[in-house]
Amino acid sequence: MSSDKDRDSASSSGPEIATPTTSGPPSPQLTASQQYPAAPPSGENHHHILILLSLIYPATIVLGSLFSIISPIGQSASYFSRKNNIFNVLFVKIGWFWTTAAFLVHIANLRHPNATHARSKALIRWGLATLAWILVTQWFFGPPLMDRTFTGTGGACRPNYAVQPSSLAIKAERASTSAACKGAGGKWDGGHDLSGHAFMLTHASLFLWAETLPRLVDSMWRGTIGPRNISPLMAEWFGVHWFVWGILGLWWWMLLMTSVYFHTWPEKVSGWLVALFEWGILYAYMIPLNPQARQWFGTPTV
Numbered sequence: 001m002s003s004d005k006d007r008d009s010a011s012s013s014g015p016e017i018a019t020p021t022t023s024g025p026p027s028p029q030l031t032a033s034q035q036y037p038a039a040p041p042s043g044e045n046h047h048h049i050l051i052l053l054s055l056i057y058p059a060t061i062v063l064g065s066l067f068s069i070i071s072p073i074g075q076s077a078s079y080f081s082r083k084n085n086i087f088n089v090l091f092v093k094i095g096w097f098w099t100t101a102a103f104l105v106h107i108a109n110l111r112h113p114n115a116t117h118a119r120s121k122a123l124i125r126w127g128l129a130t131l132a133w134i135l136v137t138q139w140f141f142g143p144p145l146m147d148r149t150f151t152g153t154g155g156a157c158r159p160n161y162a163v164q165p166s167s168l169a170i171k172a173e174r175a176s177t178s179a180a181c182k183g184a185g186g187k188w189d190g191g192h193d194l195s196g197h198a199f200m201l202t203h204a205s206l207f208l209w210a211e212t213l214p215r216l217v218d219s220m221w222r223g224t225i226g227p228r229n230i231s232p233l234m235a236e237w238f239g240v241h242w243f244v245w246g247i248l249g250l251w252w253w254m255l256l257m258t259s260v261y262f263h264t265w266p267e268k269v270s271g272w273l274v275a276l277f278e279w280g281i282l283y284a285y286m287i288p289l290n291p292q293a294r295q296w297f298g299t300p301t302v
């Protein structure tokens, strides 16, 4: 892992990351042959690539849902149709933790000339993404938005008096969150059950794409220079990008599995739409188009 600490202290008055760019002075760690042969892709290009990448997720939901209707494989049970599959239990169920870890690896390796400043702005953007995740899935002045949507559309926790002890059944009847309902052995039933998986996997993936795209594009750009640079390029990929790519790949696969085996169309689509909200405002609208927002939140960088 490379560190920019020395450079930061040497150039603490480095450029503000106020405009979307991957450029900046060439890194002193790179030899002349590794530096850009011409202008690297601009922030505007990143914006276009990001919008294109964001289409992967609705396409995946459509593809998975169609597969579940058309294919006999999609209609029969498989390892991934089990809720206790290891990828669900160890990764998705604590998905924000893994997303955060991948993001932290990325920002620890920034080679921006003023990396300390770039990191603190990146942490602010992570804070906003975390807040959006909390409000939708964990807490919104009480039950989270996904549970409020459920109860607001007629859903409730239905106890099963026949098999539950009455104390638990009463607890289930009063439960206002899916977690409390499940804990009391009730059935979360009857409302619009926005897919938490579709939301979290899309939200986390879009956040990671937006944050890491300038660096990914920059690495690919350097890769066009010549065979001499294969080793530094490999070092870059295995040192910096592998974690982000691993998480992005796993999130995509799990979204596909959710689309094939779980939830209804409207529940998956609403999960995806809600995931667009914070990302759309911050990365697709404010950062590319509003200079003031770039002052406040910075811009994802290399």
Ligand SMILES: CCCCCCCCCCCCCCCC(=O)SCCNC(=O)CCNC(=O)[C@H](O)C(C)(C)COP(=O)(O)OP(=O)(O)OC[C@H]1O[C@@H](n2cnc3c(N)ncnc32)[C@H](O)[C@@H]1OP(=O)(O)O
Residues within 6 Å of the ligand: 080, 081, 082, 083, 084, 085, 088, 092, 093, 094, 095, 096, 097, 098, 100, 120, 123, 137, 178, 182, 193, 194, 195, 196, 197, 198, 200, 254, 255, 257, 258, 262
């Ligand atoms: C300068 C300043 C410096 C500051 C310096 C700061 C330093 C900075 C330090 C940071 C330090 C790190 C800090 C990180 C902090 C965290 O981020 S820790 C947080 C860790 N926690 C998490 O990540 C939790 C993430 N999980 C969730 O939010 C929820 O579980 C989810 C993902 C939204 C899913 O919710 P859900 O209830 O499962 O709902 P849903 O998707 O609708 O699924 C319904 C059912 O279908 C099942 N299902 C759906 N799809 C699937 C599938 N594909 N496969 C199997 N089952 C499925 C579900 O399992 C579920 O089953 P049940 O469990 O109900 O039986």
